[in-house]
Amino acid sequence: MKHLPKHLRPRRRYLAVAIEAWPDADLDRRDFQRSLWFAAQNLLGDAGSADADLTVLQFEFADGTGEAIVRARRGCTDDARAALACVDEIGDAPVGVRVSGISGTVRACEEKYLRGGSQNPGERKVVFGDARRSAVERDGLVDVRTDGAFAGTTELDFE
Known part of the structure; x- marks a missing residue:
């Protein structure tokens, strides 16, 4: 199957997300994805959350801090930021979620906004x-x- 030409491919934006919780919290990608989908559906409705198409691409969490990359459709970044702001709990752990920046590619998002776990508590x-x-x-x-x-x-x- 041939790839679509570049001008026909869907446009995406990548949000760098900083996550903070208590040091003993145990969070994983699946729980974060579920919380994000639930927040988007409650805030934007079924049609809005499907249009935003929020997907967690990368997730790292250790010792109370973490970071993630969330993919959203171009034009839906404000909706994605609002849905992320509604995430206050992942699993049973209370969390703080902050969007560090938005980029057009995953690589640029990693290079500009993610630290790669440089914090050592x-x-x-x-x-x-x-x-x-x-x-x-x-x-x-x-x-x-x-x-x-x-x-x-x-x-x-x-x-």
Whole structure:
């Protein structure tokens, strides 16, 4: 079967997405795709979500941070950004999702907007709530483990 000529191929845009969750969250591509489709269907309806054609092409997540590349049709990037903004949970883990940038090719998207996991979270002990606790630090943010969960803090919140 022959490929379509370039001028007849569908035009796509690629969104670089930054994902942040608690350090103990376990997320995978399938759960992110399901959450994205669910958010798009609720926001845009069946016809709108089918028109946007949101697909997760790449997904990496470790130690509370991750990144993904989401494909959308050209002209539907605003709808894709709105659907991504509606994703507040992947699986059972609460997440923060941010669009880092939009590009016309996957390669340009990777080169311009994705870091490739350059963040290395560090663990340390802090005093929080009159008790010594373990914490995970990344990019100036500190997540303190409290009774089986995490509390998001900054340097000013503990001694």
